[in-house]
Amino acid sequence: MKTITVAKGDGIGPEIMDATLKILKAANAQIKIEEIEVGEKVYLSGNTSGISKDAWQTIRKNKIFLKAPITTPQGGGYKSLNVTMRKSLGLYANIRPCKSLHPFVSTKHKDMDVVIIRENEEDLYGGIEHQQTDEVVQCLKLISRPGCEKIIRYAFEYARLYGRKKVTCFTKDNIMKQTDGLFHRVFDEIAQEYPNIENEHWIIDIGAARLADTPEMFDVIVMPNLYGDVVSDVAAQIAGSVGLAGSSNIGDSCAMFEAIHGSAPMIANQNVANPSGLLQGAILMLNHIGQTEVAEKIQNAWLKTVEEGIHTFDVYKEGISKQKVSTSEFADAVIANL
Amino acid sequence: MKTITVAKGDGIGPEIMDATLKILKAANAQIKIEEIEVGEKVYLSGNTSGISKDAWQTIRKNKIFLKAPITTPQGGGYKSLNVTMRKSLGLYANIRPCKSLHPFVSTKHKDMDVVIIRENEEDLYGGIEHQQTDEVVQCLKLISRPGCEKIIRYAFEYARLYGRKKVTCFTKDNIMKQTDGLFHRVFDEIAQEYPNIENEHWIIDIGAARLADTPEMFDVIVMPNLYGDVVSDVAAQIAGSVGLAGSSNIGDSCAMFEAIHGSAPMIANQNVANPSGLLQGAILMLNHIGQTEVAEKIQNAWLKTVEEGIHTFDVYKEGISKQKVSTSEFADAVIANL
């Protein structure tokens, strides 16, 4: 029995977390849940960090954290808690598998199976911004050699572990010769240690363009933080929907698992949201803690449900889908397929 | 008769420029050409800026500049001449129309007609990078209020002039609250002056994802420099090919017109490159200098050629294309259709 931290988050968070936990329980995942409160309610109670000291302690103690989407209030002073958590916990690697499920989910890209590995602590996400004059503001992009080494080695190790053939690197080092140049240089260095894995580098502009057009060309792609943010949303969406993708945030001691989409307040409390992204996050988590059998069982049941055309509204499409279901109905259908 | 500056550039540059100029001449465009040398040869002759003082003078005198792709040598010390020219000439607006030509050119997006308006001087393109320690490098992202105002007003004026219905703004202001926040704020301000044009803002990650998946949702999109670099390549590629798109770089006194693709040295000197991107740049130029009739004549002849299935190898596709032609054959086919 493994104790994990769970945060139900904001917007559609509670609904999709309940659905996910119900499936995990039905599948008999060997986990015990310790719930914490983070996000909007904490912000609005006057704690501008969105998270209490106790919650930090719980996360650090359990080391494994399943997190629903959270909302950062608009306006001055609030920092993104998502980013704070990634940095404070040293979660340097963000892994986002994007695989199309043709012909069961509508997609223009039938043979897509790409894993985006995104650096998760540095780059423009440092949050260092300042106002120079009344009319000029600046933000600092930070790239460090240790940061590059960690994420790039992670990408090649990932490829080796999962039998992937190629690791591609995206940067804009024709413009940012020092920062992105360092990332590219470290990529070339580490690639040499993996002679059995193909490696290549694309300038991000044309690389992203080819990915959006012909994702079959790519396998594992590693890149700095902000590019990874944009490219992973593009990849997930063209594979089917950002609503179907989960992600892991991996550090040396802790790991956090989540959906890649946001808290979608517009459709909250209507029992219509798709729990698949968070469920995919939970499956990544189960694999990470060694519960691979139950992870596979849930993945197969989920796949069977999706293949049966049992779809929430976001991926529902006439002619492909069979039945439009609610959040809880979708969870029940997955459970029935376990 | 209007005198324009022309640079034939590097790689495939001379071939596609010759093809383009041949078409312009056959169409009886009222232009006189003054040629300058910029790029690789100039770099390698020892001038590390890639451009001579005389060439600058010619560009500034004629004000209108048609430029083929150029190559910046790899390695330390060389700055991108493309970027230097945009900044030195104050070319603050980069306009990239991306329209699919279904069923004549293979695309997964049949009804796409998007114009990307990219800020062209600021952002991470400032080229301000420095090494902090042996292991840490930084790059400065700069956003100014006048810079935002100019490009955003340009986008709305463009929409008004061309009868476009909506202007969308992409930023990452949930993370970069000051820099991207300023861009977004100025967008909201200026949008109010155009009550007849719809306006909306998307976070760049999900915005780019929706664009890659469902480009019909968008019309005119305005954004900071680096996002515009990536998003315009994505848009052009999914519309058909980056090889088909031209762009204008507009300033208060000068304007430069180019293809959006690079100099493709791998396929240089083989008479196989597609001159369409540069030709599209030339058509934008003719419209800009008021030669709208000849611009339309060339555009129609080009469209007819493409619709006849006369394609260079890059867009050639069995079942859609009729005839695979060389660079010069393509130009001749366009001329025959004038």
Ligand SMILES: CC(C)[C@H](C(=O)O)[C@@H](O)C(=O)O
């Ligand atoms: C919510 C936001 C801070 C976050 C990011 O930018 O990383 C999100 O877009 C993501 O990709 O997880």
Ligand SMILES: CC(C)[C@H](C(=O)O)[C@@H](O)C(=O)O
């Ligand atoms: C060649 C390069 C400097 C340029 C850019 O990054 O702007 C190119 O990618 C473009 O989009 O015109």
